Amino acid sequence: MSDALVRSLTPSVLGILVRRGADFAAAEDAVQDALIEAVRVWPAELPRDPKGWLVTVAWRRFLDATRADTARRRREDRVDEEPGPGPAPTVDDTLQLYFLCAHPSLTPSSAVALTLRAVGGLTTRQIAQAYLVPEATMAQRISRAKRTVSGVRFDKAGDVATVLRVFYLVFNEGYSGDVDLAAEAIRLTRQLAAVIDHPEVAGLLALMLLHHARRAARTAPDGSLVPLAEQDRGRWDTESIAEGVEILQAALARDRLGEYQAQAAVAALHADAPIAAETDWVQIVEWYDELARLTDSPVVRLNRAVAVGEADGPRAGLAALAALDDALPRHTAVAAYLHERDGDLATAARLYAEAAQKAPNLAERDHLTRQAARLNTRQRR
Amino acid sequence: MAKYLLLKHYRGAPAAVNDVPMAQWTPEEISAHVQYMQDFADRLEGTGEFVESQALAPEGTWVRYDGEGHPPVTDGPFAETKDVIAGWMVIDVDTHERAVELAGELSAAPGAGGKPIHEWLELRPFLTGAHTITE
Known part of the structure; x- marks a missing residue:
């Protein structure tokens, strides 16, 4: 059984523990322990009922932790020693977990971290590596996120849009280190599509x-960006x-x-x-018009200007661009591209170099610098 | 989520408000300063925003390649070098506003007389990885 399959059981196992009366934060820790145990033990002998196995181990861990806690605090806990099978977990239990981990009271980075752990079943270390922060920092980010949502009622329906936004963020982060965040985001979205x-x-x-x-x-093999057209x-x-x-x-x-x-x-x-x-750029422009109606995002309007430039010629694209705030990220890069298409190579080269200075990431900066260099070299010849 | 560098200068930053060299502080003031920095880092770890923190020795050496078969040339320190980095802290925060807020707090570390130094810190965003969806 692959690691991803083990982890796909995470939300339903967690949902069962919470349904049995465990509080979310403690249940989440217990499930995480059970997953680590599964990764250790299963390769030698795969249980006949993997989910049942995880529930049993996670519940035992939860009880142990609660007992230790109880002893420490010297107060009674109401957790039953041996619960019956309890009410059968429903699809809604699993769904609630998605809503909880993407709850609007969480910052985007906290929602992402909590989702990857409690729904994705990734370890804190894996999440820390993927986002290039120390494990201790990520552990704190996750436990704060759990505290933030601890008062949220579990039976209240959430907004699926908040969950999707978190998945989108994870996907867009791409992949660094051991964890392929793009693949993970696809896995999570698939899983969500199965329950809603x-x-x-x-x-x-x-x-x-x-x-x-x-x-x-x-x-490219050297790591540089290859634009869509090429x-x-x-x-x-x-x-x-x-x-x-x-x-x-x-x-x-x-x-x-x-x-x-x-x-x-x-x-x-x-x-x-x-x-x-x-x-089919004409149709793409139409879709960007739809998008602009739906989101009012500056990125959409910028992309629309590019599409207009392709559909109706660079002059039309530049006219569309002129209507937008030139402080928008990538505005200069788009202007450079449209000027190049329009044959004004000197302006394009200057704007590419300027855009490179403002680029938010290394790959894009290198790409824009190369574009400027290409045009400058061509003009010198 | 974005990473920022908070850059602290020995030399080269605009003058701080409470601009007394550390050697002229009392030992207690130095301890209070060090404690403040440590507490600040601990607090950021607690909020899940701390990445790393390093201090640099003031003196360094300039090094450059000197061609095939030659050892690298070393030189310096150059007295005229304007900018000397003292150290840095890297944070991972949700917004630029949050980064500014934290830099402001770090700049309030106590100095001479136990009063905030109001030192200028340079706040620099990291270049991120390329995003998947750009169109």
Whole structure:
């Protein structure tokens, strides 16, 4: 049984413990202990009922911890020694966990950390490594998050949008260290899609699959970014694309459009073009118009200007760009690109260099610097 | 989630409000300062925002490559060097506002007379990893 499969049982096991009366924070610690035990013991002998095994071990850990606590504090606890099977856990119990870990009272970083541990079943050390912070810091971030949500009632329905936002953040972080956060985000979103029927959950899953499909083509062997137009489309993962498109189509058919479905639709149109030149930019502009209506995000308006530049020519793109605040992140990079397309190489080179100075990440900065260098070299010849 | 560097200078930063060299503080004032820094780091660990903290010796050596077959050239310290880094702290916070708030608190570390130094700290964002979804 693979590590991911073990971890896929995390939310339902935790849901059972909470349903039996354990408080969330203590139950979460106990499940985490049980997972570590499973990883140690299962390779030698896989239990016939893995979930039952995890519940038994986690419950025992919970009781031990509670007893130790009780002894220390010298006060009674109301936990039953040997509970009956208890009420059967429902799908809703699992779902509540997702809501709890993404609760609006948590900061984004706390929600991400708590979700990865309590729903994803990752260890604190793995989460710390993925986000490049010390394990002690991550442990504190998680226990504070647990304290923050400790007063939240477990039976109150949450907003699925908050959960999706957390998954989106995890996916967008990409991958560093041992844990593949993009793959983890896909796994979690898939798991959520199995317990809730919601077109935006499907939309986000489709969006992730369509972007994940390009992963191999997105970076050159030297680690540099390869822009979409220059990617070797033969290296795109067609299986992932097919699955993403199918999920998206089913979601769109339900006629409850949301931002993730619209973003996925843009990604699907890119995936549909065998070569960059055959991209249906007119339709992409239409989807960005939908997105702008749904989100009012500056990133969307910037991306729309790029799409307009492709659909109606660079002048039209520059006109669309002129309507936007030039302090927006990547505004300069988009301007550079559109000026290059318009044939104004000197301005483009200057703007690429300027954009590189403002780039929020190393790969993008290097990419923009290379663009400036390419144009400057060409002009010197 | 973003990482920021809080950079502390021996030399090169604008003058602090309470600008008395450490050697002229009382031993108790130095202890209080060190304790404040330690407490600050501990508190940030407690809030899940601490990444690391390091102090540097004031004197260093300049080194550069000197061509094939030659050992590296060393030189310095250069008296005219304007900027001398004293140390840093790396934090991982949700917003730029939070980073500014924490830098402000660190700058309030007590100095001479037990009063805040009001020292200028340089706040620098880390370049992040590339995000997956950009279109």
